[in-house]
Amino acid sequence: MFVPEGLPVAEDEVLVQVVKAEEGVIELRPRKLNELSLDDMVHATQVLDPSDDEFNEYATSPMAASCLKRRGLHGQTVHIYD
Numbered sequence: 001m002f003v004p005e006g007l008p009v010a011e012d013e014v015l016v017q018v019v020k021a022e023e024g025v026i027e028l029r030p031r032k033l034n035e036l037s038l039d040d041m042v043h044a045t046q047v048l049d050p051s052d053d054e055f056n057e058y059a060t061s062p063m064a065a066s067c068l069k070r071r072g073l074h075g076q077t078v079h080i081y082d
Contacts, residue, residue, distance in 0.1 A: 014080070015043035033080060036068055042078070050079060 009015060013030040020027055028043055036042070050056070068080040 017041040017043050
């Protein structure tokens with residue numbers, strides 16, 4: 001796995017795994033939450049735990065404007081709130 005040194009990740013971004021088969025590496029790249037597609041693989045350290053109390057409090061707040069539904073690393077449903 002390759003992560004560029006000093007990789008800046010903003011609060012509204014997550015790390016997405018990009019397979020570079022010709023180089024034989026998985027590269028992590030920051031991507032804005034609202035630019036994610038269903039094909040993007042969010043890096044495991046960036047996946048939100050739906051049983052997290054703070055997460056649930058935020059998700060039910062008026063600030064939670066949108067939800068992106070994805071499949072996690074093991075096929076489980078993952079929700080990302082913006």
